[in-house]
Amino acid sequence: MNKFLHFLQHVVFICLALLVVNLVVFNFTPYRTAKNDSKYHYISQNDIGNTFKDSETFNKMFGISVSDVIDYCGVLRRMEDAKNKKGSQNLLSSSSSDDEKIANVSRYNDLFNPQRSNIRFYAVEKSGTVVYTQTNLGSASLSADELKKKLLDECDRYIYLDAAGKIFETNTLIEEDTVYSIFRESPSDYPSDTVLMVGLKRAISAPDEYKEAMTAFNAYTVGFYFKAAGLVVCAVIYVFLLVVLTVREGYIRGEDGKRLVKVYPTDRIPFEIRLVLLYPLILVFGLFFETGLGRRAGRLLYGLYVTNILYALIIVAILALTLSFIIAFFYYGFVRRVKAGIWWNTSITCFIVRKIAKLVDEVRGNLPVFIRTWLPYAAFVLYNVVFAYLIYNRRSLRYKLVFSIPLIAVDVIVGYLIYRSLKERSKITDVIDKICEGDISAKADEENVHGENIGFARAVNSIGKSVNDAVNKSMKDEKMKTDLITNVSHDLKTPLTSIINYVDLLKKENINNDTAVGYINILDEKSQRLKQLTDDLVEASKISSGNIVLQYERLNVKALIDQMNAEFYDKFEEKQLSVVTNSPEKDVYISADSRSMFRVLENLMTNINKYALPGTRVYTDITSVNKKVDICLKNISANPLNISSSELMERFVRGDESRTTEGSGLGLSIAKNLTEAMGGTFDIHLDGDLFKVTVSFKEA
Amino acid sequence: MIDILVCDDDKEIVDAIEIYLSKEGYNILKAYDGIEAIETLKKNPSVALLIIDIMMPRMDGIHATVKIRENNSLPIIFLSAKSEDTDKILGLNMGADDYITKPFNPLELIARVNSAIRRYTQLGTLNIDNNAVFKSGGLLLNDDTKEVIVDGKDVKLTPIEYNILMLLVRNKGKVFSIDQIYESIWNEEAIGADNTVAVHIRHIREKIEINPKEPRYLKVVWGVGYKIENYGD
Incomplete structure (x- = not known):
């Protein structure tokens, strides 16, 4: 819809331009005179509705033509005179203005050439016995009456003047007095019995200014009110479209049906740049009118209009369309930017204003720093400049040396102070680095530092102390937590000991009640599980709180797996689990804590023993790739694993909650935490019934 | 009959141990804290083995052991809920011969008691x-x-x-x-x-x-x- 409206607006603009050009550019007509080749005058509003030959325009032109003819005839007569006299008189009587006229004769010849002019005239003058006859009607030998008849034959507008008989005839608006005054003012001393007749051809066919003027006149006046009305209508439509489009422009429907502002990439161009783009355009327009190029272009267009109206219209239309596009680009771009609220944000002014605001903020926020750094620096520079000037200005070497001493001394002192300050600061920075790396007991030297660095050193030490305190506190808290769990478990263990022992004793009593024996078995099983749980709980808490001491050794992974397999050999055999070990030819070593490593693998093997499907194979694979050792244990689960691997590693989570097998649910969590405590990675992968654990360490 | 002194502040545990060890043919003396244990040992020099808990009121097992070791070399087995390595090392360094953690397996207790008694009564006589x-x-x-x-x-x-x-x-x-x-x-x-x-x-x-x-x-x-x-x- 908007696109259509835009299109419409362009079309309306073209129409507007065509009408304006028609009504503005063509409302003047050119006319030529012998003195000044071409002039223009506006078509009078009174002429609208008249035909060309009845118009003021025509009458003005015709008046000028009459004046030209009078001039022309005078010049011709004088030239004939001069020819006849052939003597010194000629030189005496000829004035400078006469010479000018004679020089103009070729122009007149051209102007009134019957082939190219629509004006016809003749003049008969009697000067004593000599009769001068001037005409462009073709034959000068005809009598005056014959000439008049011929002229009337060809022309429909004319003036006829018989000075001797005081006869003046015309069917134009030119008045007798006007013609007489031209006669009188003419330097050519017309004889009193001159007969002059000037006419305009019935059909204006020769390509002279009358033809042009008539074309322009018709173009302007014919349908003038219609065109004026069209202009007004177009202007109204244009303004209306402008308003409508201004309201509608930029909005589009988003995917959710909400109204959004569509911004084109070109809209991001700051408006200053747009103005800069616009500037050459304005400049071109200005130059166009300022240098007369515009007039010349107008004349060209006018000429084209007269000769080929279609080309002229096409050119005007193209120019108008271009202008319309430019207007739309700038105006609607601005509208979109205003709507999107980015016209200000994207502007360079905004950018500069923000930068300045930021700078001001920075200076204001760091005013003390600003003063502390720039003032001494300025003083230092000033000092140097002053002394350098003094040294430079002295002629005597002695004075040069005298002034050099304070300059060099101060420069050396300042250099040393800067060096000392930076050296001290770098020491403090080293301490900060140490604290960052975890050496929280690092202390900065507060005694042997100067100036600002004292404050720095104190601040760093105070930060170090806070960090130290915080770490100590959190370690204490963690220790307390572990201690709490340990103590609780001790307190649990004492009654548990009795439970286990008396259950055991109960089992040894000869009880003949099967139900009671069943109950006792349950008690036995559960109390054993409670025992396991308390042990694992303490261990898990110790590992996760980092409360374990690890002694790293170089462990042979193959040997470790062999030892593990030996430990579980019987248990696996009971469940018909066969172990398949794949290991590399050469021994692979890792750096880990021997007992913790055993604990990790024991937990995993216990897990396999508990949950593997009897009669399946268990794979223990050792691989060493890129200095990384993977111990991979795979088994087929007896029950479906409807749980994620990350959940499995959580504390107290077991593969299947419904199973009532022994175990605390801490095994995998302990194995994972222990592995990670030793710098390894622990990963569980479940694929259907395949349960796969990979423990990875860096090769040592 | 070989006399064994069992010392724990939990009476039921002492009783249970008595049941197990009596079946093995030992005579059990009982004490419920460190001071009582020291006194019982003084009164009964025939005691061949001491099983003692660590955490007890009045005087704990560690202190009691240190005291006893001043003039007695009988085997001492710690029986404690403290299962940390550090606890075990501390206990053994304080003069104990063995360390059993609670809750214990009765069979293991019996085996360790037997072994300790054997070492105490027979080893010295073996020809090596x-x-x-x-x-x-x-x-x-x-x-x-x-x-x-x-x-x-x-x-x-x-x-x-x-x-x-x-x-x-x-x-x-x-x-x-x-x-x-x-x-x-x-x-x-x-x-x-x-x-x-x-x-x-x-x-x-x-x-x-x-x-x-x-x-x-x-x-x-x-x-x-x-x-x-x-x-x-």
Whole structure:
């Protein structure tokens, strides 16, 4: 819809331009005179509705033509005179203005050439016995009456003047007095019995200014009110479209049906740049009118209009369309930017204003720093400049040396102070680095530092102390937590000991009640599980709180797996689990804590023993790739694993909650935490019934 | 009848131990704190073994042990809920001979008590002035008779098990890798992953240790190998 409206607006603009050009550019007509080749005058509003030959325009032109003819005839007569006299008189009587006229004769010849002019005239003058006859009607030998008849034959507008008989005839608006005054003012001393007749051809066919003027006149006046009305209508439509489009422009429907502002990439161009783009355009327009190029272009267009109206219209239309596009680009771009609220944000002014605001903020926020750094620096520079000037200005070497001493001394002192300050600061920075790396007991030297660095050193030490305190506190808290769990478990263990022992004793009593024996078995099983749980709980808490001491050794992974397999050999055999070990030819070593490593693998093997499907194979694979050792244990689960691997590693989570097998649910969590405590990675992968654990360490 | 003093602030535990050990033919004396234990020991010098808890009111087991050790060398077994390594090391350094954690397996308790009593009553009388006898603490191998005695009790080992144990006891304290053991016993190069040695060692452990999971003599150094703990001759 908007696109259509835009299109419409362009079309309306073209129409507007065509009408304006028609009504503005063509409302003047050119006319030529012998003195000044071409002039223009506006078509009078009174002429609208008249035909060309009845118009003021025509009458003005015709008046000028009459004046030209009078001039022309005078010049011709004088030239004939001069020819006849052939003597010194000629030189005496000829004035400078006469010479000018004679020089103009070729122009007149051209102007009134019957082939190219629509004006016809003749003049008969009697000067004593000599009769001068001037005409462009073709034959000068005809009598005056014959000439008049011929002229009337060809022309429909004319003036006829018989000075001797005081006869003046015309069917134009030119008045007798006007013609007489031209006669009188003419330097050519017309004889009193001159007969002059000037006419305009019935059909204006020769390509002279009358033809042009008539074309322009018709173009302007014919349908003038219609065109004026069209202009007004177009202007109204244009303004209306402008308003409508201004309201509608930029909005589009988003995917959710909400109204959004569509911004084109070109809209991001700051408006200053747009103005800069616009500037050459304005400049071109200005130059166009300022240098007369515009007039010349107008004349060209006018000429084209007269000769080929279609080309002229096409050119005007193209120019108008271009202008319309430019207007739309700038105006609607601005509208979109205003709507999107980015016209200000994207502007360079905004950018500069923000930068300045930021700078001001920075200076204001760091005013003390600003003063502390720039003032001494300025003083230092000033000092140097002053002394350098003094040294430079002295002629005597002695004075040069005298002034050099304070300059060099101060420069050396300042250099040393800067060096000392930076050296001290770098020491403090080293301490900060140490604290960052975890050496929280690092202390900065507060005694042997100067100036600002004292404050720095104190601040760093105070930060170090806070960090130290915080770490100590959190370690204490963690220790307390572990201690709490340990103590609780001790307190649990004492009654548990009795439970286990008396259950055991109960089992040894000869009880003949099967139900009671069943109950006792349950008690036995559960109390054993409670025992396991308390042990694992303490261990898990110790590992996760980092409360374990690890002694790293170089462990042979193959040997470790062999030892593990030996430990579980019987248990696996009971469940018909066969172990398949794949290991590399050469021994692979890792750096880990021997007992913790055993604990990790024991937990995993216990897990396999508990949950593997009897009669399946268990794979223990050792691989060493890129200095990384993977111990991979795979088994087929007896029950479906409807749980994620990350959940499995959580504390107290077991593969299947419904199973009532022994175990605390801490095994995998302990194995994972222990592995990670030793710098390894622990990963569980479940694929259907395949349960796969990979423990990875860096090769040592 | 051999007298054993059991000291724990939990009466039920003392009673349970009494039941177990009475069945083994021991006479049980009871005490419920450290001071009582010291007094009972003074009154009954015939006591051959003390089983004592650590955490008790009035005087704890550690202090009591230190006191008792001033003038008495009877075997002392700690029976404690404290299961940390540090606790065990502390207890053994304070003069205890063994350390059992609660909750205990009654069979293990009995085995450890028997072993401690045997060491206390018999070991001193054994003839060890023999070049063919190798020992570490209560573990003794006689290479002439191919006998293995643990805490005064005969243990039957297969020839391969005996050879392995002999290798380790001769070099007690030194850790042997699986390959080293294999090469020494079978006199051939160890090739490929084979847990023969590991399985044999486990069997030896099951035979000579009261609790194979916490071996006293034949220790497993996981990922490295095996050794016999050096308790001296």
